[in-house]
Amino acid sequence: MKSLFFLIVFGSLPLAIFSQSPDETVIGEIFDNVLLSDKAYRNLEYLCEYTPGRLLGSEESVTALEYMKSYFEEMGVDTVFLQEFKTPAWRCNNTAVTILSGEGDIILRADALGPSPSTPGEGLVARVVEVQGLEELKTLDSDTIAGKIVFFNKPVNLKLVNTFQCYGSAIDQRYHGPALAAEMGAAGVLVRSVTTKHDTFPHTGSTGFEDRKIPCAAISTVDADILSDALKADNNMQVKMVIDAEDLLEITSFNLIADIRGSVYPDEYIVVGGHIDAWFNSPGAHDDGIGCVQSADVLRIFKELGLDNKRTIRAIMFMDEELYQSGGNAYTDYTETNGIKNYLALEADAGGFTPEGFTVDATDSIYDKIAGHKDLLKPYGIHYIRKGGSGVDIGPLKNFGVPLMGYRTDSQRYMDIHHSANDSFDKVHPRELQLGSGCLAAMIYLIDTHGL
């Protein structure tokens, strides 16, 4: 692309906006500010580099909260506090999965699913039954399954355009597979990582046990192919699983809450948040360090620009989205107990790539009001505001009638890295992050200014 190209391509764009509405002016100031600020990007670097694997109950999760708390204090917000709650937790110390082969063992790259139990004794050694998903497992009888390791090897459907839908095409075997296999008498479960990438990174995640818990782990997609090929060569070969994990019956944990008080309706809270926890195997850059630092950036933008918010703007770094959703539930309990009015809650937990849109889970009239702001945000990449779900952490507020929203970004790269060691700081583009902060701040500004 040469220089002339610029003239050819952009020659027809409007070069100046001759009269701006007050909203356009403020939104312009928000993006002018955010595109020159590296505060959120540097906060994310800290979270990824110094507090990777910050799962509920970990030391890293506490360090991450302390770091962000100090950041809010330095920023000079009106209130910042840790909202305490009790919850069970879980910890994974080690995962090792090996094909026992006459020609030499083959180590498979694996990470336990949460909350897998430990394997007994020196580890679980068993034959393997490969299936392409829950439906195939259901066709087998319990005698075939009893004492075996069930290997769920259904790949994601790459033909789907949005990678959350690719994820959705195979997530059932990870979430429901271990419970079903346990019910049928299996001794353990291995799951092909639920990802759009064919690589050597295991992608963990949560699984939903019922009565019986059995050890379970995700293996990388490359390793899933290796295991499948090994089974084709020798259907009787065995795999050894070693998982060292522990349930923590009750711990104390926290959400971090920071407020800028509203000038007219200080008791009405507009919440913007992400979740501070990340899987034990991951730096948690896109999932969801970025939602936290962008939410914090909303407060920074309001303060630096001196925007006069009528309602209190509240940023929340939710704990434990990944495992038991204890933080989200605890925040809802806390607000209900204390009669706090959440005017609206907006969650950023769908990656930090180029902005794409917002989803709204609210009444028709509130949806219409919010969707009416689309044209103001279009120049900044928001090309839809549609009805849809919001986020896991704010989800419990729905029962109390709180209007909910989600922030959405380009999904193409997200499921390559999700829940893996590859969800690292270098995968985040500073401008994409900054545009996200700007979209969140602008949306909250519009909601506060014009009401619902």
Next chain:
Amino acid sequence: MKSLFFLIVFGSLPLAIFSQSPDETVIGEIFDNVLLSDKAYRNLEYLCEYTPGRLLGSEESVTALEYMKSYFEEMGVDTVFLQEFKTPAWRCNNTAVTILSGEGDIILRADALGPSPSTPGEGLVARVVEVQGLEELKTLDSDTIAGKIVFFNKPVNLKLVNTFQCYGSAIDQRYHGPALAAEMGAAGVLVRSVTTKHDTFPHTGSTGFEDRKIPCAAISTVDADILSDALKADNNMQVKMVIDAEDLLEITSFNLIADIRGSVYPDEYIVVGGHIDAWFNSPGAHDDGIGCVQSADVLRIFKELGLDNKRTIRAIMFMDEELYQSGGNAYTDYTETNGIKNYLALEADAGGFTPEGFTVDATDSIYDKIAGHKDLLKPYGIHYIRKGGSGVDIGPLKNFGVPLMGYRTDSQRYMDIHHSANDSFDKVHPRELQLGSGCLAAMIYLIDTHGL
């Protein structure tokens, strides 16, 4: 993001489309095909790994043409040929820029602009005058400039949302700066790389000389800061520029043209193309290997799906977009000389990131017809079809009334890597590339099916 999230976020999406129009069915088949095909991605890997720096006149440019010609032959297109033309060319053999400092020389990372002349003798040694763009240079008198190296150090305006506009905010000093400095008696020019990234990669590009040519090079943004600081410390310090380059008065070069014959109007050509050349310092992944392999992918898709195109679909790998635009001009001359009817031309030369839209440079009625296809392409990421420029290579066809179009993608990462060694294969995401092939193929299918 945990598994429940999928249900919450996507629970409200339509899960099935109960009745599809014939267009929806074909477009669905196109994307089903392309999202499972790695042909274009592997072709791009070849171009980047085996033919980097494939500037007009280079051996690499010929190898790249031969590779793509073989690919079209294997695909079994109806016609594939090299369209020969004569043109001047230019070659850069070496660029070296050094701050001569009493405390030890400092090497600056630099690449000559095209078509810079060589420096005389052992190199150019001169004092440096820093300016923040063309306007500042015009305020200085010729005595200040005579015999000096002019250093244009205006950074891009990062507040602009689309990075092509960031590029546009500083490109004038690269394109017009050397000519202006030469006119004022300067001995050489250094330009801060026109990029959104602060890093150590020089970003070259073309410059437009008038009567007098002087040696000129781009230095990386980090090195521009180093040079600026060095000048603040010692305004009398000197810089040494060594450029070894040569003008080639006339060479023979080629565009590569491949056709799938139309079944109803075989003499009407729908052109889709990119440019095969890349700057000498760059693998040319996004600029514009990707436009070439996506254009070739359009023919592959039509053949594999057995789509019955009424008009001839023509893929062109244009030579020399970057330096003299000789390939684009030669194709226009060739079609005019031979009375070939270009029904429409579509260029892909704005990066290979997630699809964003199409621009149309045509009459209102043709624009309206094309824009009417937007809703069919929306599920695949096309969220605008607007009036605007097309591409440099097809630009000359405008004089002959050919409707022109450009393919547009998310710009955020593009100007980080443009015209540098960093525009490499690893910066390309396979799904983003595949979606682009699909959008091009679907648009051409719709234009062929419904006419203009």
